Amino acid sequence: xxxxxxxxxxxxxxxxxxxxxxxxxxxxxxxxxxxxxxxxxxxxxxxxxxxxxxxxxxxxxxxxxxxxxxxxxxxxxxxxxxxxxxxxxxxxxxxxxxxxxxxxxxxxxxxxxxxxxxxxxxxxxxxxxxxxxxxxxxxxxxxxxxxxxxxxxxxxxxxxxxxxxxxxxxxxxxxxxxxxxxxxxxxxxxxxxxxxxxxxxxxxxxxxxxxxxxxxxxxxxxxxxxxxxxxxxxxxxxxxxxxxxxxxxxxxxxxxxxxxxxxxxxxxxxxxxxxxxxxxxxxxxxxxxxxxxxxxxxxxxxxxxxxxxxxxxxxxxxxxxxxxxxxxxxxxxxxxxxxxxxxxxxxxxxxxxxxxxxxxxxxxxxxxxxxxxxxxxxxxxxxxxxxxxxxxxxxxxxxxxxxxxxxxxxxxxxxxxxxxxxxxxxxxxxxxxxxxxxxxxxxxxxxxxxxxxxxxxxxxxxxxxxxxxxxxxxxxxxxxxxxxx
Amino acid sequence: xxxxxxxxxxxxxxxxxxxxxxxxxxxxxxxxxxxxxxxxxxxxxxxxxxxxxxxxxxxxxxxxxxxxxxxxxxxxxxxxxxxxxxxxxxxxxxx
Numbered sequence: 052x053x054x055x056x057x058x059x060x061x062x063x064x065x066x067x068x069x070x071x072x073x074x075x076x077x078x079x080x081x082x083x084x085x086x087x088x089x090x091x092x093x094x095x096x097x098x099x100x101x102x103x104x105x106x107x108x109x110x111x112x113x114x115x116x117x118x119x120x121x122x123x124x125x126x127x128x129x130x131x132x133x134x135x136x137x138x139x140x141x142x143x144x145x146x147x148x149x150x151x152x153x154x155x156x157x158x159x160x161x162x163x164x165x166x167x168x169x170x171x172x173x174x175x176x177x178x179x180x181x182x183x184x185x186x187x188x189x190x191x192x193x194x195x196x197x198x199x200x201x202x203x204x205x206x207x208x209x210x211x212x213x214x215x216x217x218x219x220x221x222x223x224x225x226x227x228x229x230x231x232x233x234x235x236x237x238x239x240x241x242x243x244x245x246x247x248x249x250x251x252x253x254x255x256x257x258x259x260x261x262x263x264x265x266x267x268x269x270x271x272x273x274x275x276x277x278x279x280x281x282x283x284x285x286x287x288x289x290x291x292x293x294x295x296x297x298x299x300x301x302x303x304x305x306x307x308x309x310x311x312x313x314x315x316x317x318x319x320x321x322x323x324x325x326x327x328x329x330x331x332x333x334x335x336x337x338x339x340x341x342x343x344x345x346x347x348x349x350x351x352x353x354x355x356x357x358x359x360x361x362x363x364x365x366x367x368x369x370x371x372x373x374x375x376x377x378x379x380x381x382x383x384x385x386x387x388x389x390x391x392x393x394x395x396x397x398x399x400x401x402x403x404x405x406x407x408x409x410x411x412x413x414x415x416x417x418x419x420x421x422x423x424x425x426x427x428x429x430x431x432x433x434x435x436x437x438x439x440x441x442x443x444x445x446x447x448x449x450x451x452x453x454x455x456x457x458x459x460x461x462x463x464x465x466x467x468x469x470x471x472x473x474x475x476x477x478x479x480x481x482x483x484x485x486x487x488x489x490x491x492x493x494x495x496x497x498x499x500x501x502x503x504x505x506x507x508x509x510x511x512x513x514x515x516x517x518x519x520x521x522x523x524x525x526x527x528x529x530x531x532x533x534x535x536x
Numbered sequence: 537x538x539x540x541x542x543x544x545x546x547x548x549x550x551x552x553x554x555x556x557x558x559x560x561x562x563x564x565x566x567x568x569x570x571x572x573x574x575x576x577x578x579x580x581x582x583x584x585x586x587x588x589x590x591x592x593x594x595x596x597x598x599x600x601x602x603x604x605x606x607x608x609x610x611x612x613x614x615x616x617x618x619x620x621x622x623x624x625x626x627x628x629x630x631x
Contacts (some may be wrong), residue, residue, distance in 0.1 A: 152611045245591035259590055288597035289590070357574045368551060375552070377624050379615030389629045394554040406553055407563060410544065411570060413551040424574065429587030431580050436588060468566055469573055485591020510592065 054079035055215040056533070059272040062218060063120045066113055073109035073123025076218075077102055077167055080125045084169075084216045087536045090197050093211035095130045095140055095188045097170035105167040112165055120275055122165030127217035129208050130171035131178055132158055132263070133252035141254045142176040142186040142204075145374050145381045145400030155252025156287065157221060157263055157280045164279050169217045172207030176402045177371065178228055178256045180204050181474045184465055185404040192461065193236060194534035195500055199458040202232030202474075208266045209236040213534060219267045219276060223253060225260045226359050227453075227478025230490035233266050234453035234503020237492045237534075239273050239520070240266045242478075244510050245485035246291035249284030257366035258289075260359075260482040270491060270521040274298035277513060293511055301514040302521045307341030309519070312446035316352035317477055323456040329494040329502040330452045336527045337450070337519070345446055349438040352480065354431050356472055359479045361415050361428035367405075368412025374400060407468065436484040443509040448519050451477050453490040453503030481507055489516045492529050499532070538571035539564065 054062070054076050065071045081099065088094065102125070109123035133139050133151035135158075140146045154162070162168070175185040183191040183206025191206045193199040194214040201210040205222030209232035212220050222229040224242035233240025241264045248263045255261065265276035278299065283292040313334060318327065334344055376382035376396030383399050386392025401409070415424035442449060455476060464471040481488040486507055493504035504523065508516045541564045548555050548563075555563065609622055618625040 149615055152607055152614065246594070285599065289592075289594060291592060291594065351580070354577055354580055357576045360570065361574060361577075372552075376617055377626055378612075380617075382617035386627055389627050390552075392627045393552040397552050398554040401553075403559075406548075406555075406559070407566060409551045409553065410547050410563060411567060414539065414543075414547045414567070414571075417547065417550065426587055427577050427580075427582060429589060430582035430585040431577055433585050433588035434580065434582070436591070469569055483591075 053083070055083040055218070057218070058268045059121060059124050059219055059275050062124060066123050067118060069113065073106040073113065073167060074103070076123060077106040077125055080169060080217060087214050088216060090192065090536055091194055091210050091214045091216065092189055092191050093172055093207045093214060093216050094127070094170045095142070095173050095207070096138060098137060098168050101137070102167050102169055109165045109167060119164040121161065121279060124166055125169045125218050126161060126166045127169045127172050127208055127211045127220040128158065129174055129205050129220070129222050131174060131223050131254045132221060133254070134158055134168070134171070137171070139171065139254070140188065141178070142174040142188060143401065143405070144187040145396070147187070147381060149380050151252070153252060156249040156284045158252065160279055172205070172211050172220060174207055175204035176405050177254070177367070178204040178223060178225055179367070179404050179408055181227070181231060181471050182461070182464065183207060183232070184461065185402055187402060190461060193458045194536055195237060196458065198460060199500070200235070200461050202235035202458065204228040205266060206232045209233050209238055209240065212236070212238045212266050212268060214536060219265060219272050221263060222266045223261060223263050224482065225256050225363060226482050227475040229264045229266060230453050230478045230488055230503070230505060231475060233490045234505070235458040235501065237501030238266055238268060239270055239489065239491050240264065241273050241277065241489040241513070241516070242481060242487060243277065243281065243513055244487045246289055247487070247511065247513065248280050249282070249287040249290045251284055251286040255370040257363040258370065259366060260363060262482070270517060270524050271299070271302055273489070274302055274517050296514055298514060298517055301518040304518065305341060306337070306519055306522050309342045309447040310345050310445060311337055311342045311519070312345045312347035312442050312449040314347050314349040314352065314442070314449060314451060316349055317451040321455055322452065325496040326452050326454070326456060326502050330504060333493050333504045333523065333527065334450065337523060340522050340526045347442050347446060347449070349442060349480070351431065351435045351438050355435060355479045355483060356476055358428045358431045358435065358483060360411070360472055361424050362432065362483070364408040364412035365416050365425050366412070368409045368416065371405070371409055432483050435480060439484045439486055439509070448515055449507040451505045451507065453477060453505040457496045457500035457502055477505060486510055487513045487516055489520050491520045491523060493527070494529055495532070538568050
């Protein structure tokens with residue numbers, strides 16, 4: 052085993068035993084990056100210089116015996132998290148030269164725990180996309196098959212973890228952007244409850260839906276990162292002052308007698324047969340572990356995608372109004388007056404998908420259409436949430452496929468927005484309802500592509516999700532394969 | 537047609553975007569498809585349903601009215617495409 056292949060909890064033990072140093076781990080990770088990054092392109096930028104300083108500092112901290120369980124661990128950050136003094140692009144030309152004057156709260160928290168930042172990962176522009184193909188900085192490929200997409204929008208983070216170009220990563224999830232790429236890349240990804248993790252310093256896409264979460268090699272690592280990033284932040288007024296449990300405590304014990312709901316609306320036409328087989332297999336694994344499987348209904352499921360693609364663009368059109376070429380970011384040199392400067396800046400600075408969503412969002416919020424679209428969608432959203440409230444009266448957690456198919460081919464859906472939007476069909480509901488979700492590897496298709504299993508829980512029940520995911524991981528014993536790069 | 541080309545051009549103007557002919561063509565057809573897809577929602581009965589704007593019901597997040605440190609002027613201007621003294625500089629607004 053190479054060092055870069057290990058998990059946080061494995062490396063942390065070696066570090067604390069002083070068998071290896073943080074600098075050695077970082078050397079191994081950068082060596083790996085040199086080896087495979089040409090094929091994967093998971094990163095927009097590498098933070099080599101500061102990473103080595105952080106590794107040295109971590110080694111000193113380890114020597115003093117003051118280390119945490121992530122001290123000296125190389126972590127990748129999605130390029131949507133502000134890093135003080137280091138470019139943060141959000142995958143967009145408009146922020147190509149933006150250097151944040153402050154760190155995001157997650158960055159600050161990980162840094163003070165001694166993490167080492169490897170670099171900023173590639174993503175769909177402003178997190179709008181499901182394939183990482185809308186990035187201004189080029190596409191990222193899926194390490195399992197470089198002709199295919201890693202998913203998105205946190206495709207760079209998921210691909211970096213799968214290709215062992217970091218030990219773990221941070222992503223963000225507005226409609227599935229952590230869970231969908233985690234599923235397509237065969238890694239673990241969690242979207243916490245809305246309000247669980249501070250979004251201060253996360254570049255905003257759709258503020259009532261955005262949430263930050265970990266992408267890791269296994270469930271234990273997910274719990275470890277959750278321990279470090281969760282919690283109230285006075286700088287983020289939607290973060291919730293709810294106590295944070297020790298998520299590692301949930302990795303013990305079983306799920307005997309738990310009720311796991313399987314919503315019939317998630318087994319739709321269009322779901323790939325092989326994906327369905329993997330999910331059915333997961334269901335019987337959990338039954339063997341002592342859970343009761345309940346057939347449940349979430350009747351408003353068919354409306355999730357339409358609801359989301361009204362609400363998310365509406366919020367985005369408002370959030371992205373700030374990119375006007377005045378305070379930061381790109382400014383077009385050829386605007387003769389202010390109006391022309393605004394228009395040229397935004398038209399040259401944003402890519403197609405971002406423009407499409409700004410136009411949809413502006414349209415659904417405009418006079419005469421607000422009631423028909425935005426208000427209607429907000430009402431349907433309330434019904435979607437009510438479906439979950441009722442389901443969680445009967446179930447501990449809900450199990451679904453994470454995605455309807457395994458990784459699709461690069462370019463396959465690029466010019467067909469609706470087909471692209473439908474690849475988030477199983478993940479969007481959690482964002483609309485504000486509940487947490489986790490995707491864990493469930494198996495492979497015949498072609499060797501990973502398939503993800505999603506668990507959804509009630510608000511602030513991340514612990515339950517980690518427990519069921521951990522039991523599943525231990526019981527299913529999915530064969531560990533390594534992408535051939 | 538749910539949305540015409542001229543409506544797309546008008547909404548783009550509201551959003552301060554300039555579209556090429558090719559973009560206007562493509563977006564009009566794609567936006568029509570998307571808006572048609574959204575018609576699905578019309579079959580949902582939402583009578584008396586309170587619209588939901590936030591996932592977690594939080595009420596006013598108050599804090600003490602106390603001055604906290606904030607970014608210094610030169611730090612705030614550091615990313616500006618153009619600035620002058622303590623100000624952001626923009627092209628002329630009116631003739």
